[in-house]
Amino acid sequence: MCPYSSESTSSNSTNVCRTLESLKKMEPKANGRKINWLGTTFLLDPSGEPILTIEDAQKIAGPFDFGGGIVNPNRAADPGLIYKMGMTDYVHYLCSIGYNNSAISTLTLHPSVCPHKNPSVLNRNLLSMTVPNLRASVTITRTVTNVGPIDNTYDASVKRPLGIQVAVRPHMLVFNSTVMKLSFTVILSSSHKTIGGYYIGSLSWSDGIRKVTSPISVKTEIIPSYIDLS
Secondary structure, eight states: OOOOOTTSOOTTOHHHHHHHHHHHHHSTTOOTTTOOOTTSOBSBOTTSOBOBOSSOTTSBOOHHHHTTOBOOHHHHTSOSEEOOOOHHHHHHHHHHTTOOHHHHHHHHTSOOOOOSSOOOGGGSOOSSEEEEEESSEEEEEEEEEEOSOSSEEEEEEEEOOTTEEEEEESSEEEEOSSOOEEEEEEEEEEOOSSOOSOEEEEEEEEOSSOEEEEEEEEEEOOOOOOOOOO
16 A cells, blocks of 8 residues: 555555556656656556446446546556646645635645736646636646657647537647757637537647547536517
């Protein structure tokens, strides 16, 4: 069992803990932030069929059931790109959901001050992207760190959620000895005319060998229009 920490996983996730310990043996200097399996997971079962939910054996599982997928230890050992989150990222997240400076300082055991303008909760530097109330359009920002070959290029490929337009800028990430981190934006807009459930898609970055995939979950919120007939 591995104890809970912000760099690791909870002791309840025994299979993930075992994988983490195995990867640490392969990379003794690696920590939980560097070991990133979330984007390098299996999305199908061993027989190549869709993964089903435990509650309903007829229902295909999605990001709200298994997150980014089932851990793939081999790919996790060489993910290529990782989405890192440090103390500042967590502080900004707490600011965005309404915690004040005093409460955050108590939680972090360190003096913390929220920025004048709270950052969007959508811009936490997580692998996954979830928009629970898309109206017109929204822009999401992410930053990735290259932990693969120094000189490398990654191209984006998108599986659009049904009825959702997805624009990725830039569409190519080029890393070298002086550029180890790069940011990109994902612009989501909807053509839906009614409110429905979550529509699921994905964004993948690949260099031809490594592939890191982010699930995209979008639920639209339609603003009603009123006509004065008086």
